[in-house]
Amino acid sequence: MDKNMKILIVDDFSTMRRIIKNLLRDLGFTNTVEADDGTTALPILQAGSIDFLVTDWNMPGMTGIELLRVVRADEKLKSIPILMVTAEAKRDQIIAAAQAGVNGYVVKPFTAVALKEKIEKIFERIDAGN
Amino acid sequence: MSDSSTSQFYNFENEMKDGAVDLLQAVESGNFANAVKIVQDLSESRHKSFYNEVGHLTRSLHDAIRDFQMSTVDQIVSKDDDASKITDATDRLNYVIEMTSHAANVTMDMIDSSVPVAGQLQSQARELRKDWERLIQRDLSPEEFRSLYKRMDIFLKDTDESATVLHSNLNSILLEQGYQDLTGQVITKVTELIRDVEDKLVHLVAVAGRIDSISGIEHQKKQTDVDSDDRGHGPAINSESPEVLNSQDEVDDLLSSLGF
Numbered sequence: 001m002d003k004n005m006k007i008l009i010v011d012d013f014s015t016m017r018r019i020i021k022n023l024l025r026d027l028g029f030t031n032t033v034e035a036d037d038g039t040t041a042l043p044i045l046q047a048g049s050i051d052f053l054v055t056d057w058n059m060p061g062m063t064g065i066e067l068l069r070v071v072r073a074d075e076k077l078k079s080i081p082i083l084m085v086t087a088e089a090k091r092d093q094i095i096a097a098a099q100a101g102v103n104g105y106v107v108k109p110f111t112a113v114a115l116k117e118k119i120e121k122i123f124e125r126i127d128a129g130n
Numbered sequence: 131m132s133d134s135s136t137s138q139f140y141n142f143e144n145e146m147k148d149g150a151v152d153l154l155q156a157v158e159s160g161n162f163a164n165a166v167k168i169v170q171d172l173s174e175s176r177h178k179s180f181y182n183e184v185g186h187l188t189r190s191l192h193d194a195i196r197d198f199q200m201s202t203v204d205q206i207v208s209k210d211d212d213a214s215k216i217t218d219a220t221d222r223l224n225y226v227i228e229m230t231s232h233a234a235n236v237t238m239d240m241i242d243s244s245v246p247v248a249g250q251l252q253s254q255a256r257e258l259r260k261d262w263e264r265l266i267q268r269d270l271s272p273e274e275f276r277s278l279y280k281r282m283d284i285f286l287k288d289t290d291e292s293a294t295v296l297h298s299n300l301n302s303i304l305l306e307q308g309y310q311d312l313t314g315q316v317i318t319k320v321t322e323l324i325r326d327v328e329d330k331l332v333h334l335v336a337v338a339g340r341i342d343s344i345s346g347i348e349h350q351k352k353q354t355d356v357d358s359d360d361r362g363h364g365p366a367i368n369s370e371s372p373e374v375l376n377s378q379d380e381v382d383d384l385l386s387s388l389g390f
Contacts, residue, residue, distance in 0.1 A: 015234040058362025087365035089375045
Protein backbone atom coordinates (compact mmCIF):
# COMPACT_ATOMS: atom_id res chain seq x y z
CA MET A 1 0.00 0.00 0.00
CA ASP A 2 1.46 3.31 -1.14
CA LYS A 3 1.34 5.85 1.71
CA ASN A 4 1.68 8.66 -0.80
CA MET A 5 -1.46 7.76 -2.70
CA LYS A 6 -3.87 10.62 -3.26
CA ILE A 7 -7.09 10.22 -1.27
CA LEU A 8 -10.32 12.15 -1.96
CA ILE A 9 -12.51 12.62 1.13
CA VAL A 10 -16.16 13.43 0.32
CA ASP A 11 -18.47 14.53 3.15
CA ASP A 12 -20.84 17.49 3.48
CA PHE A 13 -19.71 18.19 7.06
CA SER A 14 -16.30 19.83 7.30
CA THR A 15 -15.89 18.43 10.82
CA MET A 16 -16.22 14.87 9.56
CA ARG A 17 -13.81 15.58 6.69
CA ARG A 18 -11.32 16.89 9.22
CA ILE A 19 -11.72 13.84 11.49
CA ILE A 20 -11.18 11.46 8.57
CA LYS A 21 -8.25 13.54 7.32
CA ASN A 22 -6.60 13.46 10.77
CA LEU A 23 -7.15 9.72 11.16
CA LEU A 24 -5.69 9.12 7.71
CA ARG A 25 -2.71 11.30 8.62
CA ASP A 26 -2.16 9.20 11.76
CA LEU A 27 -2.14 6.13 9.52
CA GLY A 28 0.55 7.78 7.41
CA PHE A 29 -1.61 9.04 4.52
CA THR A 30 -0.91 12.75 4.15
CA ASN A 31 -1.88 13.31 0.53
CA THR A 32 -5.60 14.14 0.81
CA VAL A 33 -8.09 16.35 -0.99
CA GLU A 34 -11.67 17.17 0.00
CA ALA A 35 -15.08 17.66 -1.61
CA ASP A 36 -18.46 18.35 0.01
CA ASP A 37 -20.70 16.18 -2.19
CA GLY A 38 -20.74 14.00 -5.30
CA THR A 39 -21.19 16.97 -7.63
CA THR A 40 -18.00 18.68 -6.44
CA ALA A 41 -16.15 15.36 -6.15
CA LEU A 42 -16.67 14.32 -9.77
CA PRO A 43 -14.55 17.05 -11.43
CA ILE A 44 -11.73 16.27 -8.98
CA LEU A 45 -11.97 12.58 -9.86
CA GLN A 46 -12.15 13.31 -13.58
CA ALA A 47 -9.07 15.52 -13.36
CA GLY A 48 -7.26 12.27 -12.56
CA SER A 49 -4.62 11.27 -10.01
CA ILE A 50 -7.05 10.17 -7.27
CA ASP A 51 -6.02 6.74 -6.00
CA PHE A 52 -8.60 6.17 -3.31
CA LEU A 53 -12.08 7.58 -2.61
CA VAL A 54 -13.60 7.85 0.86
CA THR A 55 -17.22 9.03 0.72
CA ASP A 56 -20.23 9.68 2.91
CA TRP A 57 -23.66 8.57 1.69
CA ASN A 58 -26.14 11.25 2.77
CA MET A 59 -25.14 14.54 1.11
CA PRO A 60 -27.00 17.34 -0.66
CA GLY A 61 -26.64 17.40 -4.43
CA MET A 62 -25.17 14.09 -5.50
CA THR A 63 -25.22 11.43 -2.78
CA GLY A 64 -22.45 8.95 -2.09
CA ILE A 65 -24.32 6.00 -3.62
CA GLU A 66 -24.93 8.01 -6.78
CA LEU A 67 -21.27 8.99 -6.89
CA LEU A 68 -20.32 5.33 -6.45
CA ARG A 69 -22.51 4.33 -9.41
CA VAL A 70 -21.20 7.15 -11.61
CA VAL A 71 -17.59 6.21 -10.83
CA ARG A 72 -18.19 2.52 -11.51
CA ALA A 73 -19.89 3.37 -14.83
CA ASP A 74 -16.97 5.56 -15.98
CA GLU A 75 -14.31 3.71 -17.97
CA LYS A 76 -11.49 5.89 -16.66
CA LEU A 77 -12.59 5.93 -13.00
CA LYS A 78 -14.15 2.53 -12.44
CA SER A 79 -11.09 0.88 -10.87
CA ILE A 80 -10.70 3.46 -8.06
CA PRO A 81 -11.20 1.72 -4.71
CA ILE A 82 -14.07 3.24 -2.75
CA LEU A 83 -14.66 3.18 1.00
CA MET A 84 -18.02 4.34 2.26
CA VAL A 85 -18.04 6.01 5.70
CA THR A 86 -21.65 6.73 6.58
CA ALA A 87 -24.40 6.75 9.18
CA GLU A 88 -26.67 4.89 6.74
CA ALA A 89 -27.09 1.45 8.26
CA LYS A 90 -30.15 -0.11 6.65
CA ARG A 91 -29.64 -3.64 5.43
CA ASP A 92 -30.99 -2.78 1.95
CA GLN A 93 -28.64 0.18 1.64
CA ILE A 94 -25.56 -1.86 2.49
CA ILE A 95 -26.65 -4.48 -0.03
CA ALA A 96 -27.20 -1.71 -2.61
CA ALA A 97 -23.72 -0.31 -1.96
CA ALA A 98 -22.19 -3.78 -2.27
CA GLN A 99 -24.04 -4.35 -5.55
CA ALA A 100 -22.89 -0.96 -6.83
CA GLY A 101 -19.31 -2.09 -6.23
CA VAL A 102 -18.18 -0.50 -2.96
CA ASN A 103 -14.88 -1.86 -1.61
CA GLY A 104 -15.55 -1.25 2.08
CA TYR A 105 -18.30 0.05 4.36
CA VAL A 106 -17.74 1.78 7.70
CA VAL A 107 -20.73 2.91 9.78
CA LYS A 108 -20.62 6.13 11.79
CA PRO A 109 -19.83 6.64 14.55
CA PHE A 110 -16.67 4.70 13.81
CA THR A 111 -13.31 4.06 15.46
CA ALA A 112 -9.80 4.71 14.17
CA VAL A 113 -9.24 0.94 14.32
CA ALA A 114 -12.27 0.22 12.12
CA LEU A 115 -11.12 2.74 9.52
CA LYS A 116 -7.59 1.32 9.53
CA GLU A 117 -8.79 -2.27 9.21
CA LYS A 118 -11.07 -1.52 6.27
CA ILE A 119 -8.40 0.42 4.39
CA GLU A 120 -5.85 -2.34 4.95
CA LYS A 121 -8.34 -4.99 3.86
CA ILE A 122 -9.21 -3.08 0.68
CA PHE A 123 -5.56 -2.79 -0.36
CA GLU A 124 -4.73 -6.37 0.65
CA ARG A 125 -7.43 -7.57 -1.75
CA ILE A 126 -6.25 -5.24 -4.50
CA ASP A 127 -2.62 -6.33 -4.04
CA ALA A 128 -3.73 -9.99 -4.04
CA GLY A 129 -5.65 -9.40 -7.24
CA ASN A 130 -2.70 -7.91 -9.04
CA MET B 131 -60.00 24.41 23.07
CA SER B 132 -61.30 21.10 21.76
CA ASP B 133 -64.28 21.29 24.14
CA SER B 134 -65.53 24.57 22.75
CA SER B 135 -64.99 23.56 19.13
CA THR B 136 -66.53 20.14 19.66
CA SER B 137 -69.57 21.73 21.21
CA GLN B 138 -69.76 24.12 18.27
CA PHE B 139 -69.94 21.17 15.97
CA TYR B 140 -72.55 19.43 18.08
CA ASN B 141 -74.48 22.68 17.96
CA PHE B 142 -74.11 22.71 14.20
CA GLU B 143 -75.25 19.11 13.92
CA ASN B 144 -78.23 19.77 16.13
CA GLU B 145 -79.04 22.89 14.15
CA MET B 146 -78.85 20.85 10.96
CA LYS B 147 -81.17 18.17 12.36
CA ASP B 148 -83.66 20.77 13.54
CA GLY B 149 -83.25 22.67 10.26
CA ALA B 150 -83.94 19.52 8.24
CA VAL B 151 -87.21 18.92 10.09
CA ASP B 152 -88.22 22.59 9.71
CA LEU B 153 -87.17 22.55 6.05
CA LEU B 154 -89.28 19.46 5.32
CA GLN B 155 -92.24 21.03 7.08
CA ALA B 156 -91.75 24.32 5.24
CA VAL B 157 -91.52 22.58 1.84
CA GLU B 158 -94.54 20.36 2.56
CA SER B 159 -96.60 23.32 3.69
CA GLY B 160 -95.49 25.27 0.60
CA ASN B 161 -93.71 27.99 2.57
CA PHE B 162 -90.74 28.28 0.17
CA ALA B 163 -89.53 31.65 1.46
CA ASN B 164 -89.09 30.11 4.88
CA ALA B 165 -87.43 27.02 3.35
CA VAL B 166 -84.84 29.18 1.53
CA LYS B 167 -84.15 31.05 4.75
CA ILE B 168 -83.58 27.77 6.63
CA VAL B 169 -81.11 26.64 3.96
CA GLN B 170 -79.30 29.96 4.20
CA ASP B 171 -79.16 29.80 7.99
CA LEU B 172 -77.73 26.30 7.86
CA SER B 173 -75.11 27.34 5.32
CA GLU B 174 -74.12 30.33 7.42
CA SER B 175 -73.91 28.23 10.54
CA ARG B 176 -71.66 25.75 8.76
CA HIS B 177 -69.28 28.47 7.64
CA LYS B 178 -69.30 30.12 11.01
CA SER B 179 -68.34 27.01 12.96
CA PHE B 180 -65.55 26.27 10.52
CA TYR B 181 -64.12 29.77 10.53
CA ASN B 182 -64.37 29.96 14.30
CA GLU B 183 -62.30 26.86 14.48
CA VAL B 184 -59.73 28.11 11.95
CA GLY B 185 -59.52 31.39 13.82
CA HIS B 186 -59.02 29.57 17.07
CA LEU B 187 -56.26 27.39 15.65
CA THR B 188 -54.55 30.34 13.99
CA ARG B 189 -54.53 32.17 17.29
CA SER B 190 -53.16 29.13 19.10
CA LEU B 191 -50.46 28.67 16.50
CA HIS B 192 -49.57 32.33 16.61
CA ASP B 193 -49.36 32.20 20.40
CA ALA B 194 -47.21 29.10 20.30
CA ILE B 195 -44.79 30.66 17.85
CA ARG B 196 -44.68 33.95 19.77
CA ASP B 197 -44.06 32.15 23.08
CA PHE B 198 -41.29 30.26 21.36
CA GLN B 199 -39.61 33.44 20.15
CA MET B 200 -39.82 35.10 23.53
CA SER B 201 -38.52 32.06 25.34
CA THR B 202 -35.64 32.04 27.74
CA VAL B 203 -33.40 30.41 25.17
CA ASP B 204 -33.24 33.78 23.42
CA GLN B 205 -31.62 35.22 26.51
CA ILE B 206 -29.09 32.44 26.71
CA VAL B 207 -28.39 32.67 23.02
CA SER B 208 -28.16 36.47 22.92
CA LYS B 209 -24.85 36.35 24.81
CA ASP B 210 -23.52 36.06 21.30
CA ASP B 211 -23.48 39.33 19.36
CA ASP B 212 -25.24 38.11 16.24
CA ALA B 213 -27.43 35.53 17.92
CA SER B 214 -30.25 37.96 18.77
CA LYS B 215 -31.30 37.57 15.12
CA ILE B 216 -32.23 34.01 15.88
CA THR B 217 -35.97 34.20 15.93
CA ASP B 218 -37.33 31.06 14.36
CA ALA B 219 -36.88 27.36 14.60
CA THR B 220 -34.84 27.02 11.41
CA ASP B 221 -32.36 29.61 12.61
CA ARG B 222 -32.24 27.91 15.96
CA LEU B 223 -31.39 24.59 14.42
CA ASN B 224 -28.77 26.26 12.23
CA TYR B 225 -27.39 27.70 15.43
CA VAL B 226 -27.11 24.15 16.79
CA ILE B 227 -25.16 23.12 13.70
CA GLU B 228 -22.86 26.13 14.10
CA MET B 229 -22.33 25.55 17.82
CA THR B 230 -21.55 21.86 17.40
CA SER B 231 -19.31 22.57 14.43
CA HIS B 232 -17.47 25.29 16.36
CA ALA B 233 -16.99 22.99 19.36
CA ALA B 234 -15.75 20.16 17.17
CA ASN B 235 -13.29 22.46 15.39
CA VAL B 236 -11.94 24.04 18.57
CA THR B 237 -11.53 20.58 20.08
CA MET B 238 -9.68 19.38 16.99
CA ASP B 239 -7.51 22.54 17.02
CA MET B 240 -6.54 21.74 20.60
CA ILE B 241 -5.79 18.15 19.66
CA ASP B 242 -3.75 19.29 16.66
CA SER B 243 -1.66 21.52 18.89
CA SER B 244 -1.31 18.84 21.62
CA VAL B 245 -0.22 15.92 19.45
CA PRO B 246 3.19 17.43 18.51
CA VAL B 247 3.81 18.43 22.16
CA ALA B 248 3.20 14.85 23.29
CA GLY B 249 5.30 13.56 20.38
CA GLN B 250 8.18 15.85 21.30
CA LEU B 251 8.11 14.72 24.95
CA GLN B 252 8.03 11.11 23.85
CA SER B 253 11.05 11.39 21.56
CA GLN B 254 13.04 13.41 24.12
CA ALA B 255 12.28 10.85 26.83
CA ARG B 256 13.26 7.96 24.57
CA GLU B 257 16.61 9.56 23.76
CA LEU B 258 17.34 10.29 27.42
CA ARG B 259 16.35 6.80 28.48
CA LYS B 260 18.94 5.25 26.21
CA ASP B 261 21.71 7.28 27.86
CA TRP B 262 20.16 6.80 31.29
CA GLU B 263 20.38 3.01 30.86
CA ARG B 264 24.03 3.41 30.03
CA LEU B 265 24.52 5.61 33.11
CA ILE B 266 22.99 2.87 35.29
CA GLN B 267 25.38 0.37 33.74
CA ARG B 268 28.23 2.86 34.37
CA ASP B 269 28.92 2.92 30.67
CA LEU B 270 29.17 6.72 30.19
CA SER B 271 32.28 8.77 29.60
CA PRO B 272 32.64 11.89 31.80
CA GLU B 273 31.91 14.03 28.73
CA GLU B 274 28.75 12.08 27.90
CA PHE B 275 27.73 12.35 31.51
CA ARG B 276 28.06 16.15 31.43
CA SER B 277 25.93 16.24 28.24
CA LEU B 278 23.29 13.99 29.83
CA TYR B 279 23.32 16.18 32.92
CA LYS B 280 22.48 19.25 30.80
CA ARG B 281 19.94 17.46 28.63
CA MET B 282 18.19 16.14 31.71
CA ASP B 283 17.87 19.69 32.99
CA ILE B 284 16.43 20.86 29.65
CA PHE B 285 14.09 17.89 29.54
CA LEU B 286 12.68 18.59 33.00
CA LYS B 287 12.10 22.22 32.04
CA ASP B 288 10.46 21.18 28.74
CA THR B 289 8.29 18.62 30.50
CA ASP B 290 7.04 21.26 32.89
CA GLU B 291 6.21 23.64 30.01
CA SER B 292 4.67 20.89 27.86
CA ALA B 293 2.51 19.66 30.71
CA THR B 294 1.28 23.23 31.20
CA VAL B 295 0.38 23.47 27.48
CA LEU B 296 -1.36 20.08 27.54
CA HIS B 297 -3.20 20.97 30.70
CA SER B 298 -4.46 24.22 29.22
CA ASN B 299 -5.48 22.49 25.96
CA LEU B 300 -7.39 19.83 27.89
CA ASN B 301 -9.16 22.56 29.85
CA SER B 302 -10.16 24.29 26.61
CA ILE B 303 -11.55 20.99 25.33
CA LEU B 304 -13.50 20.58 28.55
CA LEU B 305 -14.98 24.10 28.38
CA GLU B 306 -15.89 23.63 24.73
CA GLN B 307 -18.28 20.81 25.72
CA GLY B 308 -20.63 23.50 27.10
CA TYR B 309 -22.27 23.51 23.67
CA GLN B 310 -24.18 20.39 24.72
CA ASP B 311 -26.12 22.33 27.35
CA LEU B 312 -26.97 25.26 25.05
CA THR B 313 -27.84 23.19 22.00
CA GLY B 314 -29.81 20.80 24.21
CA GLN B 315 -31.97 23.70 25.40
CA VAL B 316 -32.52 24.97 21.85
CA ILE B 317 -33.48 21.53 20.59
CA THR B 318 -35.85 21.00 23.52
CA LYS B 319 -37.59 24.27 22.62
CA VAL B 320 -37.86 23.36 18.95
CA THR B 321 -39.18 19.91 19.91
CA GLU B 322 -41.83 21.52 22.10
CA LEU B 323 -42.90 23.80 19.25
CA ILE B 324 -43.11 20.87 16.84
CA ARG B 325 -45.16 18.83 19.29
CA ASP B 326 -47.44 21.80 19.91
CA VAL B 327 -47.91 22.45 16.20
CA GLU B 328 -48.49 18.74 15.60
CA ASP B 329 -51.20 18.62 18.25
CA LYS B 330 -52.91 21.58 16.65
CA LEU B 331 -52.56 20.17 13.16
CA VAL B 332 -54.02 16.86 14.29
CA HIS B 333 -56.89 18.82 15.73
CA LEU B 334 -57.26 20.75 12.46
CA VAL B 335 -57.32 17.49 10.52
CA ALA B 336 -59.96 16.14 12.89
CA VAL B 337 -61.97 19.33 12.34
CA ALA B 338 -61.48 19.07 8.58
CA GLY B 339 -62.65 15.47 8.77
CA ARG B 340 -65.85 16.57 10.48
CA ILE B 341 -66.33 19.32 7.89
CA ASP B 342 -65.89 16.73 5.15
CA SER B 343 -68.37 14.39 6.75
CA ILE B 344 -70.89 17.20 7.19
CA SER B 345 -70.42 18.66 3.72
CA GLY B 346 -70.11 15.25 2.05
CA ILE B 347 -66.73 15.96 0.40
CA GLU B 348 -64.72 12.85 -0.45
CA HIS B 349 -61.00 12.83 -1.10
CA GLN B 350 -59.00 10.45 -3.21
CA LYS B 351 -56.29 8.80 -1.22
CA LYS B 352 -52.87 10.03 -2.22
CA GLN B 353 -50.09 7.53 -2.66
CA THR B 354 -47.52 7.98 0.02
CA ASP B 355 -44.03 8.80 -1.17
CA VAL B 356 -41.76 5.79 -1.46
CA ASP B 357 -39.05 5.89 1.16
CA SER B 358 -35.90 6.37 -0.89
CA ASP B 359 -32.74 4.62 0.28
CA ASP B 360 -30.74 6.50 -2.33
CA ARG B 361 -31.26 9.90 -0.74
CA GLY B 362 -30.17 8.50 2.60
CA HIS B 363 -31.91 8.53 5.96
CA GLY B 364 -29.23 9.89 8.27
CA PRO B 365 -28.31 8.17 11.50
CA ALA B 366 -30.74 5.45 12.57
CA ILE B 367 -32.48 6.67 15.72
CA ASN B 368 -34.80 3.73 16.19
CA SER B 369 -32.35 0.86 16.30
CA GLU B 370 -35.03 -1.69 17.23
CA SER B 371 -35.90 -2.19 13.58
CA PRO B 372 -34.55 -5.46 12.14
CA GLU B 373 -33.83 -3.55 8.91
CA VAL B 374 -31.19 -1.44 10.66
CA LEU B 375 -27.77 -2.83 11.53
CA ASN B 376 -26.49 -1.65 14.89
CA SER B 377 -22.76 -2.12 14.69
CA GLN B 378 -19.78 -2.38 12.40
CA ASP B 379 -19.69 -6.11 13.23
CA GLU B 380 -23.22 -6.60 11.90
CA VAL B 381 -22.31 -4.65 8.75
CA ASP B 382 -19.19 -6.79 8.32
CA ASP B 383 -21.23 -9.98 8.78
CA LEU B 384 -23.73 -8.87 6.16
CA LEU B 385 -20.99 -7.93 3.72
CA SER B 386 -19.12 -11.20 4.23
CA SER B 387 -22.39 -13.09 3.59
CA LEU B 388 -22.44 -11.23 0.27
CA GLY B 389 -18.95 -12.49 -0.53
CA PHE B 390 -16.93 -9.51 0.71
